[in-house]
Amino acid sequence: MDRAVLTLKVCGWSSIGMGLIFFLIPEWYAELEGANTENIAWLRNLGAALIAVNGVGALLAASNPSNERKLYDVVMLASLLETLALGWSTVKWEFTATEEIFITGPLILAALVSIALIIFRPK
Numbered sequence: 001m002d003r004a005v006l007t008l009k010v011c012g013w014s015s016i017g018m019g020l021i022f023f024l025i026p027e028w029y030a031e032l033e034g035a036n037t038e039n040i041a042w043l044r045n046l047g048a049a050l051i052a053v054n055g056v057g058a059l060l061a062a063s064n065p066s067n068e069r070k071l072y073d074v075v076m077l078a079s080l081l082e083t084l085a086l087g088w089s090t091v092k093w094e095f096t097a098t099e100e101i102f103i104t105g106p107l108i109l110a111a112l113v114s115i116a117l118i119i120f121r122p123k
Helices: 003-024 026-032 041-061 069-091 101-119
Strands: none
Touching: 003 026, 003 041, 003 069, 003 101, 026 041, 041 069, 069 101
16 A cells, blocks of 8 residues: 555544544543533544644545645644644643643554655655
């Protein structure tokens, strides 16, 4: 399997998985990470974006990354910006979470996927 296709599939399926959790049951995830549930609208909104752009977009681009290069670039840009935002928020610790692994774990995965999307981008 082509590396770009594999990277897009990892990006797509992991984004759909996390996106569905954030979109459908954000209270559960907030409680899991030890955060308060007072304002979880941002989590539900992120879930919708993860499902649509990083999830469905990546899986559509995986059908033929060279022909779907514009869509690939949109997925890559979204992944990079979301990873940068999560990284920034992690450095400043803008979370009410007490279980750091539920913040740093997704950050590490997002960083790896973002780097792979850059490295394996079709020419």
